Amino acid sequence: MFSRYLTNFDPATSETRTYDFLVVGSGIAGLWSALEAADHGTVAVVTKGPLEEGSTKYAQGGIAAALCPQDSPALHLQDTMVAGAGLCNQEAVSILVTEGPTRVRELVKRGAQFDEENGQLILAREGAHGIRRIVRAKGDQTGKEVERALVEDIRHNPVDLYEGYFAVDLLTQGEECVGMLTWSIAEQRFVLFIASTTLLATGGAGQLFKVTTNPAVVTGDGMAMAYRAGAWLQDMEFMQFHPTALAKDASPKFLISEAVRGEGARLVNTIGHRFMPDYHPDAELAPRDVVSRSIVAEMQKTGSPHVLLDLTSHSRESIQGRFPTIFQTCCDYGIDPSDELIPVSPAAHYTMGGVRTGLNGETNLKRLYACGEVACTGVHGANRLASNSLLEGLVFGSRSVKAARRAVKHLGAPQVALSPVRRLRPYQEDVGCVETRRTLRNLMWSQVGLLRSEEALVGALDQIDRMAEVVHQLPARPETWELANMVLLSRLIAFAALVRTESRGAHQREDFPKVDDVHWKKHAALHRRTGDGVTIEDDPEISFA
Ligand code: FAD
Numbered sequence: 050m051f052s053r054y055l056t057n058f059d060p061a062t063s064e065t066r067t068y069d070f071l072v073v074g075s076g077i078a079g080l081w082s083a084l085e086a087a088d089h090g091t092v093a094v095v096t097k098g099p100l101e102e103g104s105t106k107y108a109q110g111g112i113a114a115a116l117c118p119q120d121s122p123a124l125h126l127q128d129t130m131v132a133g134a135g136l137c138n139q140e141a142v143s144i145l146v147t148e149g150p151t152r153v154r155e156l157v158k159r160g161a162q163f164d165e166e167n168g169q170l171i172l173a174r175e176g177a178h179g180i181r182r183i184v185r186a187k188g189d190q191t192g193k194e195v196e197r198a199l200v201e202d203i204r205h206n207p208v209d210l211y212e213g214y215f216a217v218d219l220l221t222q223g224e225e226c227v228g229m230l231t232w233s234i235a236e237q238r239f240v241l242f243i244a245s246t247t248l249l250a251t252g253g254a255g256q257l258f259k260v261t262t263n264p265a266v267v268t269g270d271g272m273a274m275a276y277r278a279g280a281w282l283q284d285m286e287f288m289q290f291h292p293t294a295l296a297k298d299a300s301p302k303f304l305i306s307e308a309v310r311g312e313g314a315r316l317v318n319t320i321g322h323r324f325m326p327d328y329h330p331d332a333e334l335a336p337r338d339v340v341s342r343s344i345v346a347e348m349q350k351t352g353s354p355h356v357l358l359d360l361t362s363h364s365r366e367s368i369q370g371r372f373p374t375i376f377q378t379c380c381d382y383g384i385d386p387s388d389e390l391i392p393v394s395p396a397a398h399y400t401m402g403g404v405r406t407g408l409n410g411e412t413n414l415k416r417l418y419a420c421g422e423v424a425c426t427g428v429h430g431a432n433r434l435a436s437n438s439l440l441e442g443l444v445f446g447s448r449s450v451k452a453a454r455r456a457v458k459h460l461g462a463p464q465v466a467l468s469p470v471r472r473l474r475p476y477q478e479d480v481g482c483v484e485t486r487r488t489l490r491n492l493m494w495s496q497v498g499l500l501r502s503e504e505a506l507v508g509a510l511d512q513i514d515r516m517a518e519v520v521h522q523l524p525a526r527p528e529t530w531e532l533a534n535m536v537l538l539s540r541l542i543a544f545a546a547l548v549r550t551e552s553r554g555a556h557q558r559e560d561f562p563k564v565d566d567v568h569w570k571k572h573a574a575l576h577r578r579t580g581d582g583v584t585i586e587d588d589p590e591i592s593f594a
């Protein structure tokens with residue numbers, strides 16, 4: 050059903066460029082890694098849109114790291130493990146929280162300006178953090194500031210930047226990755242990148258769901274192409290739904306940061322009841338999966354499409370100062386948050402699963418590394434702790450580049466002898482790319498979203514399989530490649546969700562409402578086998594706390 054390559058191409062007639070380090074994606078993970086690699090060989094960054102575009106730019110809350118004397122990596126580790134609902138890889142978390150503070154200081158040296166008071170970083174609080182430990186920029190514009198600093202830095206470094214290059218597929222020879230097939234959108238032609246090492250930093254897959262906070266470029270391409278190339282994916286059933294997206298018609302949904310609740314905002318249902326204390330002792334600051342599910346329960350109870358976030362105990366000036374973007378966006382929708390309650394509801398936000406990596410970003414394919422949201426390092430388990438994602442991009446970006454540098458030194462350039470790829474079936478025009486994408490996103494939201502059941506998942510898989518047939522007949526262009534990636538990943542997510550017959554972290558089954566540690570305190574890993582099948586396996590090599 051899913052072929053190895055998405056398109057025909059002929060290496061002999063395609064333009065070819067050669068690098069030591071090929072980085073795909075220009076969010077925090079990609080740009081940070083490229084900067085780390087810049088002094089150690091030739092580096093290219095390939096990205097499908099403008100350099101700045103990706104989830105990173107929209108991050109609000111900040112970056113979590115143990116930076117104050119009252120905090121410690123041990124406390125940060127504890128909070129991360131608890132939020133992860135039994136599936137975090139403790140070794141990976143330990144690396145994240147121990148190396149994190151140094152990486153954040155290096156980010157400051159690279160030009161990122163975080164909010165300070167009296168020369169000290171201001172630290173914010175978010176859900177499931179036992180202490181204030183989140184650095185932020187311009188109140189709620191952390192991602193914008195981080196991306197600005199990294200883009201500015203990279204433009205002053207010897208890194209070749211390929212904006213508007215759509216990465217179509219990894220090029221492999223057996224179990225070795227030798228580079229990437231890309232499509233230059235401006236020039237409408239294929240360009241082959243041959244690389245000693247390839248680093249995937251293509252972000253998550255939130256766009257698979259109709260309701261999401263993720264920008265349009267976040268369609269899971271890297272995960273899909275890694276899977277097609279023979280890399281292992283892991284934990285695909287764990288999609289995080291942020292509890293509080295602004296419940297107004299918009300795509301993507303505008304996020305109302307968890308930091309707003311960290312500053313004391315309360316959640317009430319549409320009949321005025323503050324409900325979170327009914328569900329968890331930490332109330333509004335409970336782990337994200339708990340808050341999202343509680344909101345859905347209240348929406349069902351009251352028959353309303355949203356609940357309400359109450360920030361009215363804060364003055365207009367203080368909201369405007371602390372959360373300028375949120376304040377302005379609410380006002381644009383006619384809501385003054387100092388005076389009115391903000392309608393909020395959950396939205397797909399973060400992909401915990403991804404390309405399975407070791408502690409140095411390495412995948413099971415030689416010369417292929419992954420970091421950032423595309424990767425599954427094991428630090429997030431079944432539910433990511435807020436503001437650990439930007440940190441992961443920094444920490445595992447640095448580690449991936451160190452490992453890639455060793456590979457460049459010891460392996461040298463790959464010997465490449467690629468054959469042309471020819472599709473068997475002819476393309477058909479006009480089979481409804483836009484419509485199929487819309488149907489898929491609706492389906493994923495309604496049947497593979499926050500609440501799942503066997504019946505809904507089996508029905509979804511059936512429909513996805515029918516879409517896969519259509520997708521194979523679409524003409525070769527970025528929109529259809531994106532759709533093909535989305536269909537493939539949707540299938541993997543629905544399949545993994547069907548197999549996990551328990552509820553844990555972000556994965557909630559109505560027909561299996563309890564955690565089942567006896568059978569399911571383990572990971573589902575997916576690998577493309579010969580032919581088209583999707584198999585699911587336990588991972589006996591990795592042990593978990
Ligand atoms: P991204 O920043 O998403 O970048 C992916 C890059 O890959 C993009 O440049 C994209 O164009 C490129 N790409 C994708 N596919 C292709 C392709 N086929 N060919 C070429 N290029 C491709 N996390 C926190 O830690 N703290 C926060 O406060 C926070 N707030 C958030 C708020 C919002 C609204 C959102 C959406 C996320 C937030 N997150 C937060 C999560 C965090 O922002 C992301 O997990 C993180 O930025 C991911 O970084 P990345 O570099 O892996 O991917």
Ligand code: SIN
Nearest residue numbers: 109110306307435436
């Ligand atoms: C937020 O600001 O609520 C988002 C934080 C995150 O996703 O880590």
